[in-house]
Amino acid sequence: MATESTNTVTLWFDVSCPFCWVTSRWMKEVEKVRDVQVNWVPMSLSVLNEGRDLDPGYMEKMKANWGPARVFAAVATQEPEKIDALYTTLGTLIHNNGEGGKAGFGAYDALILQALEETGLDSSYFDAANTEDWDSQLRAFHQQAMNEVGNDVGTPVIKLGSTAFFGPVLTRIPRGEEAGELFDAAVRLARYPYFFEIKRSRTESPQFD
Structure with missing residues (x-):
């Protein structure tokens, strides 16, 4: 059953992140069973990890992640209503089709x-991928998330009402009413001003089916 009032959710995402992808697909399920409006905003693991002393192989992946993030920054600025569709399309290609980790x-x-073609967006947005023209806007979007939760986080960042958190980190996509019930629980925790964190060790990688 849908709730009586509309819940406003902001989700900051990096399309390359499989955990973020699972959380975003959970929110797409929530949209079906709750009165929810999701505001999709790009952030960037490449920006987050800039200058850090991390594994060289991982940092090569961060180089790859600049391209999609820059394109999302351009689209989010010029046609924000298309971000949801572009994220779904590119995320499906990357994660469900096994094209991630480049x-x-x-x-x-x-x-x-x-x-871009499948979403019906102008191919000129591709020009953003390999230039720094949209980096300042990407950093501004990213900083919005950091301002909400601090710098010791990754993706996703989700804001439920007036409170934001890193996560939730899910490895499977809740479906139907279960998705709604988990959303209700998350909203209730977010309303308690002294709740900050729940965490345990993961025992599996994300699954997208």
Whole structure:
């Protein structure tokens, strides 16, 4: 059953992140069973990890992630109503189709072009992928999330009403009414001003079916 009032949710995402993808698909399920309006905003793991002393292989993946994030920054600025559809299209190509984890600048170029075409967006948005023209706007979007939750987080960042958290980290996508019930529980925790964190060790990788 849908709730009587509309819940406003903001979800900051990086399309490359599989955990963020699961959380976002949960929210798409929530939209079906609750009166929820989701505001989709890009953030960037490449920005987050800039200058950090991390595994070289991981940092090569961060180079690849610049391209999609820059394109999302451009679309979010010029056609924000298309962000949801573009995220769904490109995220499906990356995660459900097993095209994630790419390394090196430009690694997602072909997928970006395919997603823009399938979403009905102008191919000129692709120009943002391999330039710094939209980096300031991407950093501004990213900083919105950091201002909400602090710097010791990753993706996703979700804001439920007036309170934001990193997560929730899910490895499977809740469906139907169960998705709604988990959302209700998350909203209730968010309303308690002294709740900050729940965490345990993960025992499986994300699954998207």
